[in-house]
Amino acid sequence: MNNQKFQSFIDLVTFDQNFTELEKKISVIDTTVQKFNNQLTTLQKQLEQNSSKKRDVKKQLDAQELQVKDLQDKEKHQMEVVESVASTKELEAANKELEYLKIERNAQEQKMIQHINKLETAEKEYAALQLKSESDIAEIDTQINTEKSALSQAQQQIESIQKQRSMLLSQVPAEWVDVYENMRGRVKDPVVQVTQDSCGACFSLISSRDLQALRQHELLQCKDCYRFLYCEEKK
Ligand SMILES: [Zn+2]
Structure with a gap:
């Protein structure tokens, strides 16, 4: 990634x-x-x-x-x-x-x-x-x-x-932009940070497989609210 x-x-x-x-x-x-x-x-x-x-x-x-x-x-x-x-x-x-x-x-x-x-x-x-x-x-x-x-x-x-x-x-890759722009028209915060292994907007729990992908800087959508999820860089 x-x-x-x-x-x-x-x-x-x-x-x-x-x-x-x-x-x-x-x-x-x-x-x-x-x-x-x-x-x-x-x-x-x-x-x-x-x-x-x-x-x-x-x-x-x-x-x-x-x-x-x-x-x-x-x-x-x-x-x-x-x-x-x-x-x-x-x-x-x-x-x-x-x-x-x-x-x-x-x-x-x-x-x-x-x-x-x-x-x-x-x-x-x-x-x-x-x-x-x-x-x-x-x-x-x-x-x-x-x-x-x-x-x-x-x-x-x-x-x-x-x-x-x-x-x-x-x-930014065009496919990300597409999904992002689409979400942007519907919600105020189309991209949210993962907090305590959950979606930062709807608090839906994220599977450990997805968490791993997120930590490797993959962009995933929340399965409940479809917002983009990202993990904060660990410094
Ligand atoms: Zn969500």
Whole structure:
């Protein structure tokens, strides 16, 4: 059994474990960036909600203004009626109607003033929220940029690591690499050390024949969990 190949294989596994750390780091960064982006979306939604509230209040005010305008027209027309009636009885009725229109117009004008105040409040709220959002968004953007530069650093590390990895890979027999890569997709620790004559992951007992082979730097798979097994070099 080629000792050098075995050592390269163990080196590859150790290497990949460090690689995993780096990948974890990247995944943490991704999660953080996602979190910041969610915050941005929430802020955006708040702004939109506020803006739509403001629009609704404006619509109500417009409708109210139309109503007042309509009553003003009716009142003006009624004043003409008052001036043109012939009999006292008709005059009384026309005046009564005019009086009613005035009362109604007053009531609607009061409502209109309430809507004007409401709109003013909504506009102030929106302006304040917009101001606060702007500074919040700027702060979040800064944080996202920090994360992104950490990400690009980690990605550069991965790139240089990958070059080293292909070097290591070329020194390990292809059939080992095949089984190892296959296991790697399924478990976090595809290669484990033998401890107390058992598999280091599932603690399944290893036969003495297999132990002997392992000590001679053969690579075996655990019969229970199929992980690669290796024995630590006795120094
Ligand atoms: Zn096992």
